[in-house]
Amino acid sequence: MTIGDNCDIAPDVTFLTGGHQMGDHSRRAGKGESYHITVGSGVWIGGRVTLLLNTSIGDGSMIAACACVPKDVPADTMVAGVPAKVMKELEDFAAVAQKE
Numbered sequence: 001m002t003i004g005d006n007c008d009i010a011p012d013v014t015f016l017t018g019g020h021q022m023g024d025h026s027r028r029a030g031k032g033e034s035y036h037i038t039v040g041s042g043v044w045i046g047g048r049v050t051l052l053l054n055t056s057i058g059d060g061s062m063i064a065a066c067a068c069v070p071k072d073v074p075a076d077t078m079v080a081g082v083p084a085k086v087m088k089e090l091e092d093f094a095a096v097a098q099k100e
Contacts, residue, residue, distance in 0.1 A: 004041030004059065014050045040075065060090060 001017055003009075015037050023030030035053035039045070043057050046065035057063065058075030067084040078088045 001037045003039045006042050008044045010047035012048045016052050
């Protein structure tokens with residue numbers, strides 16, 4: 001698992017980085033497997049979010065509380081829901097403030 005700089009991760013976030021193959025009748029939980037999750041820089045992850053196997057969260061993104069993230073999240077977007085979907089593209093608020 002890789003987590004970038006300046007991230008804010010709320011309580012009860014679950015990173016699912018492992019699983020297993022289906023085994024035979026003597027042991028159904030077969031060979032273990034590990035997976036990677038990447039969280040970019042400046043990401044904000046709300047409480048009780050679940051990040052599933054092999055997901056990548058783009059820089060500057062926000063994940064709403066209680067979301068389940070089954071696939072990659074583009075940079076500078078807000079996602080929410082189960083499964084998580086892009087709700088909004090985020091602006092660089094500092095750059096917008098300087099223009100005003």
